[in-house]
Each structure stands twice: as C-alpha cells, then as structure tokens.
Amino acid sequence: MKAKLIGEGTQHLICTPLTGRTREVILTELATVLAKQPDIIEWRADFFQGIADSGQVVATAAKIKEFAKELPVIFTIRSASEGGEPIALTSRQAIELAGAVCKHTAIEYVDCELSNKPEDIVYLRQVAHQNNTKIIASFHNFDHTPQRELLQQKFTEAESYGLDVAKVAVMPKTLEDVLTLLSATLEAKARLKIPLIAMSMGGCGAVTRMIGGLFGSSLTFAVGQSGSAPGQMPIEELRTVLAIVHKSLDGD
C-alpha cells in the first residue's frame, strides 16, 4: 500500500511517536514501531539527549527517514510550555534546528508551534517550502480547553500563515469540552483548505482519538512503544476501533 500524506484518503491516519533519548534507543524503538505498521512516524526530538548538537540531530533525523522508507516522518521539538521535555535551546534555536532538518534531510514534515514569534514562523515556512518540507502548525493546551472561538482561531491562523496542516490538542475538564473540540474541528474542516489534526487529551478526551476522523481530523496519535501525550492508546487497539468506526458509517 502506498504511503499516504496527512489529508490524503478517507481513513484517519495513525501516527506513532518516537521518544527515545539516544540515537540507538530511537532506532530500536523505530524498528519496534514500524512492525506495528503506523501510517506516519513522529520523532519527538525534544526527548533526544543530543538536541543541542545540530549535526547529531540532522544525522539522526536522516537515519530515521532512511529506516522509515516511504513512511512519512514528522520532526517535532515540542516546547516545555506546550507539554514537551525541557531543553537547552531557545525557541529561535529550535526553529533554526527544524530549518536544518528541512535543508539536510528528506523528512516530510516539521512541527511549528503557533506560539512562536511570527517572524520565526515565516522564516521556518520559507526554509521548509524551499526544501519541499511541509509544516504542521500546532497549538497545545495541557491545562484546559479554550473556548470554541479560540480553537477556531488557531486552525485559521495556521492557514493564514500559509502553513500546510493545522493541529490543535487540548485538555478537557468536562465532556462538554470534548464536544467543543469536535464541534470546532467540524466547523474548521468545512471552512479551511488545509488538513487538520485535532484531539482532546487525557482519559476524558481519549474518545476523540478514535472518532476524530469523522469530525475532520486527518491524523491520530497512538502508542507504538511509548506514549508522548496523555490519553494515547496502543496502536493495535486504536486500529481495531478505527476499522469498526469506519465500517459503521455505511450503516443504513
């Protein structure tokens, strides 16, 4: 089966994160994860011990891409303020590192948080697009679910910047928050041209990882070996549910 990019096809694609701390651990993790046949791999480079060494990061990213073959790879440095591991880089340095990955590897996607400075986002967009890399513009809130209007605004911002995919991941405090996230996603899907990724986190929001595809999310994250955010489920279970959800759409 040909590998799909985010937004291609009608199935909710499954992305599995890599969270190892060293190159060896990451490549072992990648082998484990590939055996479980995700659709996309995300390297969460903020977990990487060598994150401050651009050469090591680029070499490891290139190796991951090589091993992943035709499977698309996302390069992500999640900032500590949006749920990532604490690292020694400034946000500008992280942006430049993502730019280096665009320039020197065949990785298909880099993540860029919308909380970055506008000039940094524009810089990364230029480097990425010059190198045929797509940008996932992301917004995370690990504390609560902002109001529907703010969620919609985040989706819109991604498109306004000329970025390629919009991602919103927020923490629900109530099940009403879960419905708010789904409703905002549905509305943005109808309005915007770029693919969306949307989820409610934690146990309360885990159901959005299973049914979000119906409401306009193109990608869902699942655990291959280790999870990278609260509420992620094992890939095997998620795949089982997605197949049943997809089939149920044909119910008359």
Add this chain to the structure above:
Amino acid sequence: MKAKLIGEGTQHLICTPLTGRTREVILTELATVLAKQPDIIEWRADFFQGIADSGQVVATAAKIKEFAKELPVIFTIRSASEGGEPIALTSRQAIELAGAVCKHTAIEYVDCELSNKPEDIVYLRQVAHQNNTKIIASFHNFDHTPQRELLQQKFTEAESYGLDVAKVAVMPKTLEDVLTLLSATLEAKARLKIPLIAMSMGGCGAVTRMIGGLFGSSLTFAVGQSGSAPGQMPIEELRTVLAIVHKSLDGD
C-alpha cells in the same frame, strides 16, 4: 455475573432486539441472541404476526422471559409513526396490550412512546408500577434531529410523568446533529435522576452507539441476528469497541 438493570453499573449495557414474525422464529432468534451474551433483550412485538391476539402476545412474552432467565427483557410495540411495523391496533389498544404484559408476565420493562395521549401514559404507568414493571418513555425521530431544547424537553417529560427510563433516538442530517444529541444527553444526565438511553441513528450517528455511554446513555442497541433500526452494529463489534472505550478512560 449478575444481570444488570438499565442505569446500574458504569458500563454501557448492550440490548439486542428480537424481530421475528412468529413465536417459533422469535424463540429460535432468542437462542441465537442469548449465545452472544447481550445484557438486555428487547422484544419488538410490532413485528409479531399475532400482535392483535392479546393471549398470544402475553404467552410469547412470558416464554421469552422464561428463556431469557435473569436477563432483563423489554416489551416494545414501536408505532409505525416512530419507525415500527404497521399493525392493526390503535394506540390505546397497544397501551392496553403493554398493560396486559405487565400484569401477566415477569418482563421487567415496557416501552411507552411519549407521543401517546397523556391519559394513556398515566394508565400504563399505573398498571406497570402496580406490577413492578418499569417503563421506558421513548421519543424517536427518523427524519431529523430536533433542536437541543426539544431533545432536553423529551428527557424531562419522561421524568415528569414519573416514568423510569428516558429514551431519545433521532436521525442526524449532519455531524453537528450528532454533537447536539450528545450534548443534550450530557446535560440531561446531570439534571435528571432517571437513567437515559440516547442515540443518533444511521451511519452518520452510529458512533453514538459506541461512545454514548460516556455522555450519559445507559443502554445501546446492537444486532444479534437482525437489526431493528438504522445504524445498529453487530454485537461482537460493539462489545469490542465498548471495552476499548471504557479502558481508554483511564488514560492519564
């Protein structure tokens, strides 16, 4: 495992309908369905050829209850205007027949549509409660999903009549309708004391049969041998998804 009544326990209970036209077919169907271990059985008596003969109906209901043993049984005459089979009885006659089932069998639940005349609903409530039978007050719309306020009003009406369970089943035209049903259910769950059953029908709403339990629905309908409404899934698939959904709630 002890049989559960609607509203007991934290799991979304699974109800499987019987839709045979003759007593023999119904009892064979019951044997097939019982092997699949639903939590509750619903006899859709509007499918029964002998529906106009009270003696036959009561005898068949008693036999179903006998074979179902400790598993709770719902006796339902779904009116043609709410998605049932056309039958020769008036709505008053259908109410009296449900009353006879309360009086002469050990069946635990009878369904009563909220579209019945108020005096008929009150009559059935009296007969049912005198005979220790519970009433599921139901509202169906096979054409569309009414506004949130009307859905909430239907849940409320069931409790105002002093009935025991409130059921709302509606057809979505959009995924926003599906969210409206879930949101109205969540609100009613917080406000009312009686258990609720709620679902969006058809392929578009099928997901509510899987995740409705999170939003306050206590019972979901699945196909044992034959479905009785659009969007119902095979019991095996539904049980698989419910187990994963339930487990996912513990995600941190």
